[in-house]
Amino acid sequence: MMKGHLEASLQEDLDEIRQKVVEMGGLAEGAVGSSIRAVLGRDRHLAYAVILRDRYIDEVEKQLDRLCLRFLVRHQPAAGLLRFAYTSIRINLELERVGDYAEAIAREALRLSQIETPLPLDRLQQIADLAEPMLHDAIQSFIDQDAELASKIIETDEAVDLVRDKLIKDFTRDFREGQLPFEALYPLIMVIRRLERVSDQARNISLETLYLCTGEIAKHPRSGALQVLFVDERSSCRSLMAEYIGNSLSEPGFAFSSAGLEPLPIGRATAGFMASKGFDITRAVPRAVTSVENLDHQDVIVLLAPEARRAFPRRPRKAVLLEWPLEDPSLVQGTEVEVRTAYEKAYTFIEGQIRDLVSAIRDTGRP
Numbered sequence: 001m002m003k004g005h006l007e008a009s010l011q012e013d014l015d016e017i018r019q020k021v022v023e024m025g026g027l028a029e030g031a032v033g034s035s036i037r038a039v040l041g042r043d044r045h046l047a048y049a050v051i052l053r054d055r056y057i058d059e060v061e062k063q064l065d066r067l068c069l070r071f072l073v074r075h076q077p078a079a080g081l082l083r084f085a086y087t088s089i090r091i092n093l094e095l096e097r098v099g100d101y102a103e104a105i106a107r108e109a110l111r112l113s114q115i116e117t118p119l120p121l122d123r124l125q126q127i128a129d130l131a132e133p134m135l136h137d138a139i140q141s142f143i144d145q146d147a148e149l150a151s152k153i154i155e156t157d158e159a160v161d162l163v164r165d166k167l168i169k170d171f172t173r174d175f176r177e178g179q180l181p182f183e184a185l186y187p188l189i190m191v192i193r194r195l196e197r198v199s200d201q202a203r204n205i206s207l208e209t210l211y212l213c214t215g216e217i218a219k220h221p222r223s224g225a226l227q228v229l230f231v232d233e234r235s236s237c238r239s240l241m242a243e244y245i246g247n248s249l250s251e252p253g254f255a256f257s258s259a260g261l262e263p264l265p266i267g268r269a270t271a272g273f274m275a276s277k278g279f280d281i282t283r284a285v286p287r288a289v290t291s292v293e294n295l296d297h298q299d300v301i302v303l304l305a306p307e308a309r310r311a312f313p314r315r316p317r318k319a320v321l322l323e324w325p326l327e328d329p330s331l332v333q334g335t336e337v338e339v340r341t342a343y344e345k346a347y348t349f350i351e352g353q354i355r356d357l358v359s360a361i362r363d364t365g366r367p
Helices: 002-040 044-075 079-113 121-144 147-176 182-214 238-248 268-276 306-311 336-363
Strands: 226-232 254-260 300-303 320-323
Touching: 002 044, 002 079, 002 121, 002 182, 044 079, 079 121, 079 182, 121 147, 121 182, 147 182, 226 238, 226 306, 238 254, 238 268, 238 336, 268 336, 300 306, 300 336
Parallel strands: 226 254, 226 300, 300 320
Antiparallel strands: none
16 A cells, blocks of 8 residues: 555656646747737737746746655656656756746847837748747657657757858848838847847757656757857957967867947948958857857857957856956047057957967867
8 A cells, every 4th residue: 555655646646746847838939929929919908918928937937846855855756757856946947047038039029019010920830930949849748758759959050050140141231221210220230139039048948858868968069169259349350360360270179259238230341351361150149148149058158359348247157257358449530550559469469369278278188
């Protein structure tokens, strides 16, 4: 009888966790759908509702976390049951992040609703039609423990990245041609990036499901790379140059990115100079430090302007903070030769510093 009671208690706790995951998934999925409708319909009331309802997602996240911890303490599971508890905790975190992205999309919907001119919002449906089903199927793959479905979702992630790049390129082109107001460009790009992040979370959920089903950990190709973030004022010249130079070195184990305090469009002089170096940066979109995903997970943060210190009033706990103060060549006034010289000086300085950084890290045995 004791054995039967323990088995019944175990099954009851498993069912409770599974049901709470279903509830959490439904809230996150509903928040994403509502935030997209708020953007497409410029619906301020719906946007506010998404923002306010995020507190419920946070509360369910805490409840599910407590259930999983109680399960671990009460049953001390092993093998498959331990994987189930661990995977539930991980998926809970992924779904909570989805809720955060939905809230962020809703806030961009509020900004877009204040713009009176017509906007090509219908284009966003392209990425929404990929991200939403991915999230739904990812949650279902965990509930059903369907490894085959999880694998298909992971393969879909590349399609979302392609649509993301195309949409950002199209909106940036429209802005440069005067067909899209500047105040709409940033919110639209943020919506695109947040939806792409929703698809990333769906992929992560699917990876966790594969671990649950097979016991094998599937890693994303870029996982484990040392993250280096360059920061300046505008993210349209120095930090962007550094990102492209760093990634062009094709150093295995390193991933370079850029951000700024107040992003501005890329100037013609910067685009022209980088083109002369073999880089096409016309598709690049300067981004704000506040929009950098997982900022706390950066390993190295390089400040290319003294003003960039404002983004880090306190020294990051985990990241190494470096300062490479450098004059912004896009602000240099003078002859064509003088401007070119300023760009060459900046380029040479950045390339040399990055090579020294990579060499120093490799000498210490990482990565």
